[in-house]
Amino acid sequence: MARPTALTDEALQHALEGLPQWQLDDGALVRIFRFPDFPAAFAFMTRCAFEAERLGHHPDWTNVYDRVHVRLSTHDVGAITALDLELAGAMDRAAGP
Numbered sequence: 001m002a003r004p005t006a007l008t009d010e011a012l013q014h015a016l017e018g019l020p021q022w023q024l025d026d027g028a029l030v031r032i033f034r035f036p037d038f039p040a041a042f043a044f045m046t047r048c049a050f051e052a053e054r055l056g057h058h059p060d061w062t063n064v065y066d067r068v069h070v071r072l073s074t075h076d077v078g079a080i081t082a083l084d085l086e087l088a089g090a091m092d093r094a095a096g097p
Contacts, residue, residue: 006079015085022088028060028073029080029088033095035066044068047094048087057083059091 007015016022022031035041041063052058060071070091072084 004074004077004081004083006074006077006081007085012080019085019088019092021092024080025071027079028071029084030069030071031088031091033068033070033091035068035095038063038065041066041068044091044094048091051090051094052087055083055087055090057087059087 012024016024019029022029024030033041033044035044045061045063045068048059057074060073062069070088072088073079074081074083
């Protein structure tokens with residue numbers, strides 16, 4: 001597998017149009033997901049863990065009761081890459097409408 005490369009500012013801004021609930025914060029994509037309760041939040045994390053493993057790209061995340069705080073960046077590149085965008089999209093889909 002080819003090493004991912006950092007996205008240009010233009011490519012990142014364009015990609016964020018398709019990820020409207022994600023924000024840029026200090027070189028990472030950030031989103032807080034909210035769920036009805038802890039089991040729903042944990043189930044979301046479980047679904048996302050399988051996708052992250054498939055991609056070989058794992059999030060920085062925390063869970064407190066009904067919230068999952070996610071921070072995505074590609075650490076070995078030191079920037080946001082296509083892997084981060086792919087995982088962000090998968091997380092949006094896993095969270096549902």
